[in-house]
Amino acid sequence: MISLLEARGIGKRFGGLTALDDVSLTINRGEVYGLIGPNGAGKTTFFNVLTGAYTPDAGEFVFNGSALPTGQPHRVVAAGIARTFQNIRLFGKMTALENVMAGHHIRTRAGVWGILSQNRRTREEERLTTERAFALLAYVGIARFADTLCTKLSYGDQRRLEIARALAAEPQLLALDEPAAGMNATETGHLKTLIEQIRHDGVTVLLIEHDVKLVMGLCDRVAVLDFGRKIAEDVPAVVQQDPAVISAYLGGGGDAH
Amino acid sequence: METLLQQIVNGLVVGSVYALVALGYTMVYGILGLINFAHGEVLMVGALTALQTVLLLMEVAPGLPPLLMLAVAVGVAVPVCMALGYLMERLAYRRLRGAPRLAPLITAIGLSFLLQTLAMIVWGRNYHTFPALISTEPLEPVAGVFVTPVQIAIVVISALLMAALVLLVNRSRLGRAMRATAENPRVAALMGVDANAIIALTFIIGAGLAAVAGVMFASNYGIAHYAMGFMPGLKAFTAAVLGGIGNLAGAMLGGIVLGLVEAIGAGYIEELSFGLLNSSYQDIFAFVILGVVLIFRPTGLLGERVSDRA
Numbered sequence: 001m002i003s004l005l006e007a008r009g010i011g012k013r014f015g016g017l018t019a020l021d022d023v024s025l026t027i028n029r030g031e032v033y034g035l036i037g038p039n040g041a042g043k044t045t046f047f048n049v050l051t052g053a054y055t056p057d058a059g060e061f062v063f064n065g066s067a068l069p070t071g072q073p074h075r076v077v078a079a080g081i082a083r084t085f086q087n088i089r090l091f092g093k094m095t096a097l098e099n100v101m102a103g104h105h106i107r108t109r110a111g112v113w114g115i116l117s118q119n120r121r122t123r124e125e126e127r128l129t130t131e132r133a134f135a136l137l138a139y140v141g142i143a144r145f146a147d148t149l150c151t152k153l154s155y156g157d158q159r160r161l162e163i164a165r166a167l168a169a170e171p172q173l174l175a176l177d178e179p180a181a182g183m184n185a186t187e188t189g190h191l192k193t194l195i196e197q198i199r200h201d202g203v204t205v206l207l208i209e210h211d212v213k214l215v216m217g218l219c220d221r222v223a224v225l226d227f228g229r230k231i232a233e234d235v236p237a238v239v240q241q242d243p244a245v246i247s248a249y250l251g252g253g254g255d256a257h
Numbered sequence: 258m259e260t261l262l263q264q265i266v267n268g269l270v271v272g273s274v275y276a277l278v279a280l281g282y283t284m285v286y287g288i289l290g291l292i293n294f295a296h297g298e299v300l301m302v303g304a305l306t307a308l309q310t311v312l313l314l315m316e317v318a319p320g321l322p323p324l325l326m327l328a329v330a331v332g333v334a335v336p337v338c339m340a341l342g343y344l345m346e347r348l349a350y351r352r353l354r355g356a357p358r359l360a361p362l363i364t365a366i367g368l369s370f371l372l373q374t375l376a377m378i379v380w381g382r383n384y385h386t387f388p389a390l391i392s393t394e395p396l397e398p399v400a401g402v403f404v405t406p407v408q409i410a411i412v413v414i415s416a417l418l419m420a421a422l423v424l425l426v427n428r429s430r431l432g433r434a435m436r437a438t439a440e441n442p443r444v445a446a447l448m449g450v451d452a453n454a455i456i457a458l459t460f461i462i463g464a465g466l467a468a469v470a471g472v473m474f475a476s477n478y479g480i481a482h483y484a485m486g487f488m489p490g491l492k493a494f495t496a497a498v499l500g501g502i503g504n505l506a507g508a509m510l511g512g513i514v515l516g517l518v519e520a521i522g523a524g525y526i527e528e529l530s531f532g533l534l535n536s537s538y539q540d541i542f543a544f545v546i547l548g549v550v551l552i553f554r555p556t557g558l559l560g561e562r563v564s565d566r567a
Contacts, residue, residue, distance in 0.1 A: 051447055052446075052447070053443065053446075053447060073443075073446040073447045073449075074446050074449050074450055074451045074452070077447070077448065077449030078449065082448070082449070083447060085444070089441065089444045091436065091437050091440045091441070091444075091445075092440060093436065093440060094433070094436065094437075094440075098433060098436075101430075101433055102433040102434065102436075102437045102445075102448060102450070103448050103449070104430075105430055105433065105434050105437075105448065105449050105450050106449030106450075107449075108430045110429065110430055110431070111431075112425070112431065112458070112462075115424070115425050115429040115430075115431060115432075116421055116424070116425065118424075122429075125430075126428070126429065126430070129430065165448065166448075169448065169449050
C-alpha cells in the first residue's frame, strides 16, 4: 500500500478549546477511509484544516510525498484534494452544470485575453469543461437536471451535485463531509453505490460520517476521533469491538446510530 | 417631437457612459458588498491620463492621425487605471475584508478625496480642453435630430464593451469564478478558486471600463479636470442602484434609463417648472430617482432581494 495522505501531529485550538490534539493518520491510495466520532469530536475541524479553510496550530500534512500548503484552500485543490460540505454549499444562482464547471476552474487556464478574443485554445478548453461537466452529472446520475437551477434540485440530488462538483477538480483524494446526512435509506443506498464506483475509478475517498452502518459497510479503514484525539484506527470490524470506541460513543453520550 | 428625439439620442449617449461606470460599482458590490466611492475618480484619472498622452503625442508626433492618437491615449489610460484599481484593492480594501462595513466605506470616500487631490497637484485646478480627436461637429440631421461622430463612437464602443463583459461573466471560467466568489468566497476558494485573484480581477476590469468612460466623457464635453469624476461617479452609482446593485444587466439598464430620464427631463424642465428652473438643474433628476428608488424599491429594477451579507 502506498500512502497518499499523511497527517502528522495535527493540532488546532479555538481559544481555550482544543479541537484537534496531535492527530496523526495515514490514508492509503485507493481506499475509502472513514473518520468517525461523536458530535464535536473534531471531524469537521480536521476537514477544514486539511482543505486549507483553517491553518493548523501544529503538525503538517504530507500529500503525495510533499507538504500540503496550509491556509490556502485553492492550492490544496490544485494539489489534488476536493471536498463536499456537511451543509450543502452549492452556488445557488448557477445551474447544476455551471456548478460542476466552476469546480473545474483550477484545471483550466484561459485568461481575460483568451476569453475576449475567443481564441481556439480557450474555446477548446471551454468545450472540454462543458463536456466533462456533463459527463460528471451523468456519472452521479443527475444529467437530466444539467440546466436546472441547482437550488431546485431535490436534497439528495444536491448532495450528488456537490460530489460531481468536487470530482470536477480532478482530485486524487475526495473528502466527503457527512454525505448521507439527511438522506433516507434508499438515497443512502445509492450514495454507497456511488462512492464504491468512485473508488473503483481510482479516486481515494475520505469519509466523515455519522451513519455507522454506512461507514462500516463501505470503509476499508476507519479512524475514530474523540475530544480531538485519535482513539482508534483499524479495519471496521476491529474498530467496532474497540472498548475505547464503544465507551466514547456510549459513555460520551454521543449519538451512534 | 424633435426635442424629444434629440434628447433621447443625447440620453443614450450619456447613459452609455453611466452604464460603463455603473458596471464597476455593481461588480465590486456583487463580490465584496462594498460600494467603492472612489470609482468615479478612476474615470477622472483615465480622462486626464489620456489627455496627457494626447498632449505629449501632439508635441512629439504632430502628424499622427487623430484616431490613432486617441487609440494610443486609451491604450495608455486603460492600463494606468487598471493598475490604480488593483492598487486600491490590494493596499486599502483587502486589509479591510473582515472589517465592519463602515470601515471600507469611509476608506472609499477617503480614497476619493486622495485621488482628487493628487490629480489637482499633478494637473492643476484648471479646466483643460480635451481635443476633439473624433469630431464633435453634428452630422447632417436625420429627422431633425443632430448626432455627432463622437456620440456614435461612444454608443458603439460602450455596446461592444458591455457585450464583451457579458460574454466574460456568463460564458467563461473567469466569469464562473467571479460569480462563485460573489456567492460565497470561502466556498469558492475551497472549490479551487483563488478568491483574492478574482477580486483583484474584478477591480481591474471595472477600472478599465471606467478609464474608457472617462475618455468618452472628456471627448463628448471637450473638457477634463481633477474633479470631473465626482458627478458621473455619483450618477453611475445611482444607475447601479436603479438597476439593482450587484446585477450586471441592471447596471446597464440603470445607466441607459438614467441617461434618458436626465436628458429628457433637461429638455422639458423649463416647461415642467413653469420657467422656474432651467436645464442646468438637470442633476435633480438623478438624485430624485435615487431617493425614490431607495424608498420604494431598494432592490432596483432588476435586483433580487438584497442579502444581509454586505
